Amino acid sequence: MDYFDVVVIGGGGTGAATAYDLSLRGLSVILFERGELTSGTTGRHHGQLHSGARYALGDPHIAQECMAETRILRRIARDAIEYNQGLFLAIDDEGEALTPDFIAACREADIPAMEVPVQRALELERRINPKTRRAVLVPDGTIDAYRLAMRFFASAVARGAVVRNFTEVIGIDSSQGEVQGVRVRQIRTGLEQRYACRAIVNAAGPWADKVAALAQQDVPVTPAAGTMVAVEGRLTNMVVSRLRRPGDGDIIVPQRRLSIIGSTQRKVDDPDGLRPLEEEISFLLSSADELIPDFSKQPFRSAWTAARPLAGRSSEEGREISRDISVIDHGKTGNLKGLFTILGGKATTLRIMGELVSDQVAQYLDVDEPCRTALFELYPYDYYWRLS
């Protein structure tokens, strides 16, 4: 039976960053993903590189984390980011009144937010609402969701990690309360195999509870569906957000020749097979028109829905659950040592999510190596295929 120090379950951005992080610490790692890499939540995300400004008023910790990660990702994954910065637009009384507090909260979180005259904002982006009352410049950007994650996969493979797509974990083996290995099934062939390991990272995002259930462990996760709509035509170069307390439909992310409005939030039971609702699409298009008039007149391209893996349980729609990152050590919260679940977070924070869970895994395995993922530029994403 093949042995690896650590098995990572889940081939999204978090799993990719975790596999890379652990490989850099000298551990042998194999990652399993039941579908294609990034086919769950990661690929479908809005594409915003968050400076953290959106969270500055409500959640200073996340805001700070986003800003720190934005700085790191710009250094290690430059060509996976359209770094054009972002504008927050106050277009009503609420936004106008909130502007000074918003800027102060950003500064508090180390986000270099700067108010610019409305005339200047209109020079920068000619399509934004001309009735904008105040405008604030922040260091947002656009991520290529697929390529950013693939850069982490390429770097993991370059450091010796093994990545298996279309391979589903169907069992977790344990003995005397400690993780011993996993059983997997190759979707290609139906073949079942066992792998021995000493630790498992459950990075299955909104499916994390189903993975943990294989070992009779509990994971409190709330899948929250978010819908986005893309139209043809790049209406701005910068990310455009509505200056108000975070709500639905208040961010427009441009990307290549597209503009994408998002998002919404509703709690769902099953993260699989999500589809946008008619009312979500019309709501998003009319919200976009408030930021960029005539957005909805652009040719419609696509609407889709992603499942956020919010950490915690909710009886409400989920907006009240924090987007904070959460690492669960099932040796402490449950009765299985060596199983760790990583939840919450955002695309912008994929690297630090890998770091936080890898810290705990390294400690469990008595490995002294620190995280080094912020130090080196990642391999270009196409090296994932050049190296294999």
Place this chain on the structure above:
Amino acid sequence: MRQSLRILRGTGDDVLHYVYEVDLPSGSSVLDALEYIRTGSVPDLMYRHSCHHGSCGTCAVRINGKEVLACLTKLEDVAGTVPTIEPLQAFKHDKDLAVEPGSLFRRLPKDAAKLRISEWSGGEIKRDPDHEENEVRPGGGEINRDPSHEANQARPGGIEHFVRFEDCIECGACISACPVTKQNWSEESLEMLPFVGPAVLAAIHRESINNPEWREEMLELAKQPNGVAACEKHFNCSRVCPRMVAPGRHIEELRKELL
């Protein structure tokens, strides 16, 4: 709406077409239908997908013989028929609708730039009579190629240019549709590959523009017998490209530069 789809399943010589029926709201895409089937009765159905809005390039398939992105093809577009859905040609078949995309990534120019200077200046959706060089695309917005135009001068401090990702999403549609690459694109014949293919030549041309210091090297690649000279000008590449890259135009521009 109810819709039947005829899907190629299996691997190697062991392939068959299966017909599946889906029941989805109008506006749903072929990719939504594949998700419906996989999360329902056929959990092992293999296909590649990621972004669901035509940005990642993973879900290219052939529908009734034509290369498309499954995520951007609406079920309405095929209503009234039972469309046949098959994997891309030329690429090594994995299983069902999935191919192995590596042969394209291994042939693209190594370490080429993935960002370009953004030519979008977010203008009105009409032609500016004072600036004839401004091109209005059917998608709206305005592409402004004049760097001295005021709209291209405005940018926040600390940013040299507004940038955007290159158009090509490396979906492989053009490689599958090209009558030349479709004949022989297998990895084993790497040394003897008769034609590097439209996506690769388009990337070579874009790189010669993005990185002028690499221009000579890029033109040298284009000059090889399996470069521009091997293109037979069928232009299927430009017809199927889902991102307006128009690889055929890039090949023609390279051809002019090589004269």
